[in-house]
Structure formats: C-alpha cells, structure tokens
Amino acid sequence: MFRAEEKERARWRQAEQAEMASHLSPAAQVAERQFTAIEHNPRLTPQEKNQQTQQLKNSLPKNIVNEIEQMFQNQMRQHQEAREAFHAAAMAKLSPEAREADAKLAESDRNPLIPPQQKVQYIQMFLNSLPKQVKDELDRALSG
Known part of the structure; x- marks a missing residue:
C-alpha cells in the first residue's frame, strides 16, 4: 500500500510540474524537460545528475535559467503554503x-x-x- 501511495504522489507531482511548466516560454519548456529527463534517469548516480544538471544550466541563456528557477521557487512556495495549511488544520x-x-x-x-x-x-x-x-x-x- 505504501508503494501505491508513493506512486500516486509521484504522478501528482509530475502533473503539477507539467502544469507549472506550461506557463514557461517554449524555450524554457524544452530546457525544463531536459532537466526533468536528467533528474528521472535511473541510470545516473546522484553525482552524475548534479554534473549533467550543472552542464545543462551553464549551456543555457541566463533568462531561460532564471525563468525555470522562478517556476521552481513558485512551486516550492506553494508546497510550503500547502504543508503549513495542512499542519495548522491537523494541529487544531x-x-x-x-x-x-x-x-x-x-x-x-x-x-x-x-x-x-x-x-x-x-x-x-x-x-x-x-x-x-x-x-x-x-x-x-x-x-x-
């Protein structure tokens, strides 16, 4: 059962990330898919993922990197707000x-x-x- 919940959460995160990415410019969407492919590649070690992510980041125009980073910051802020609201409701x-x-x-x-x-x-x-x-x-x- 735990594994099923984990898979469901992963699907939800992927759908959420795809929705957030849809607000990016076309060039940033392409770059975001490249970052995601690196992140989800099971053949890469964490060190290789970091290295490839950094190489990709260094190869992109600064405005594209900034756009993607802003998307992730917004996503993290939304997650934090949702966690805090859930926690407050549970604690009450x-x-x-x-x-x-x-x-x-x-x-x-x-x-x-x-x-x-x-x-x-x-x-x-x-x-x-x-x-x-x-x-x-x-x-x-x-x-x-």
Missing part, C-alpha cells in the same frame, strides 16, 4: 498534550544549528518518550 484538532509535543518537534526541526542526523535522532528519541496515546494522536493527525 489535537489535544493540548499533542500540540505541545508537535511544537517541540517543530522547534527542533527548524533549528539550523542542529545537524540533520542529530535532528533525526532527537525526533526518534522524543517520539519514543511520548505517551502512547499522544504518539498515536500525532501519527493519525499527520498521516493525512
């Missing part, structure tokens, strides 16, 4: 204990001084320390 339904736990998790997650691996360890430790009913409540609220 929680008990005070679960809201407090969520606030502590969010605070540590936003702290730029904590390295990512340490954040993961802290979150796991913190979640394991919560009472079962609070942990279950957070799981239900945040799983959609």
Whole structure:
C-alpha cells in the first residue's frame, strides 16, 4: 500500500510540474524537460545528475535559467503554503498534550544549528518518550 501511495504522489507531482511548466516560454519548456529527463534517469548516480544538471544550466541563456528557477521557487512556495495549511488544520484538532509535543518537534526541526542526523535522532528519541496515546494522536493527525 505504501508503494501505491508513493506512486500516486509521484504522478501528482509530475502533473503539477507539467502544469507549472506550461506557463514557461517554449524555450524554457524544452530546457525544463531536459532537466526533468536528467533528474528521472535511473541510470545516473546522484553525482552524475548534479554534473549533467550543472552542464545543462551553464549551456543555457541566463533568462531561460532564471525563468525555470522562478517556476521552481513558485512551486516550492506553494508546497510550503500547502504543508503549513495542512499542519495548522491537523494541529487544531489535537489535544493540548499533542500540540505541545508537535511544537517541540517543530522547534527542533527548524533549528539550523542542529545537524540533520542529530535532528533525526532527537525526533526518534522524543517520539519514543511520548505517551502512547499522544504518539498515536500525532501519527493519525499527520498521516493525512
């Protein structure tokens, strides 16, 4: 079931990206498809993808690169706004204990001084320390 959800999310992201790309100029649409082909090429290692992406970016006119980057910034802003709205709606339904736990998790997650691996360890430790009913409540609220 998890894999089916993952595939559905991937299809949704691709459709969303195609819709966003439709607002680009024809030249930027061609370049965006080239970037997407690199990103989704299963034969390339992450390092090769980065290298090819950088080569493509360097070969394009600056206005095309700027147009594509603006599209992605808009897309990221929309995703962030949607995540924040979902989170706010989910948190409004929680008990005070679960809201407090969520606030502590969010605070540590936003702290730029904590390295990512340490954040993961802290979150796991913190979640394991919560009472079962609070942990279950957070799981239900945040799983959609």
